[in-house]
Amino acid sequence: MNLYVSNLGFNFQTEELATLFMEYGAVSSAKVIVDKFTNRSKGFGFVEMPNQQEAEKAINELNGREVDGRSINVSEARPPRENTRYSNRY
DNA sequence: ACTGAGCGC
Numbered sequence: 543m544n545l546y547v548s549n550l551g552f553n554f555q556t557e558e559l560a561t562l563f564m565e566y567g568a569v570s571s572a573k574v575i576v577d578k579f580t581n582r583s584k585g586f587g588f589v590e591m592p593n594q595q596e597a598e599k600a601i602n603e604l605n606g607r608e609v610d611g612r613s614i615n616v617s618e619a620r621p622p623r624e625n626t627r628y629s630n631r632y
Numbered sequence: 633a634c635t636g637a638g639c640g641c
Contacts, residue, residue, distance in 0.1 A: 546639060575640060579633050588640055612636095619639060 543597035546619030548586040550574065551610030555583065563589045566603055567596020588619050 547559065560572035574587035591597035605616040 544639095548638065549636080552635070573640065575638095577633085577635095580635090582634065584638085585636060586638060586640090 543591050543594050544619040545589040545591065545597060545601065546586070546617050547589060547604075548615045548617075549612055550583060550585050550587060550614055551612050552583045552585060554585075554587075554610055556587065559587050559589060562604065562609065563591065563600050566600035567591055567593050 545563070550559075554574060556572055556574045559574050560569055563569045563572060568591060569589060570592050571590040572587065573589075575584040576582065577584055589600075591600065601616045601618075604614060606613050607616075608614075
């Protein structure tokens with residue numbers, strides 16, 4: 543399950559994100575989007591968790607949680623294209 | 633390129 547984490551602090555890094563989510567379950571991959579020019583965090587990232595139960599638990603526990611003085615927002619990322627009707631691929 | 637809505641290369 544892919545997770546989208548936003549409202550992160552600019553000092554938040556990928557390893558911090560991985561460590562945070564591994565507390566609630568297995569994390570296959572985690573990445574914080576970083577600006578190419580400034581090498582600073584853009585304030586959001588992605589976490590992939592193979593176990594859906596742990597993923598949902600991580601969402602419930604980490605969504606709205608205060609990290610680095612800010613309340614982070616955790617939700618499902620890049621929802622599966624179930625609705626191909628609304629996804630136009632030309 | 634130094635900040636605050638957003639979806640990765």
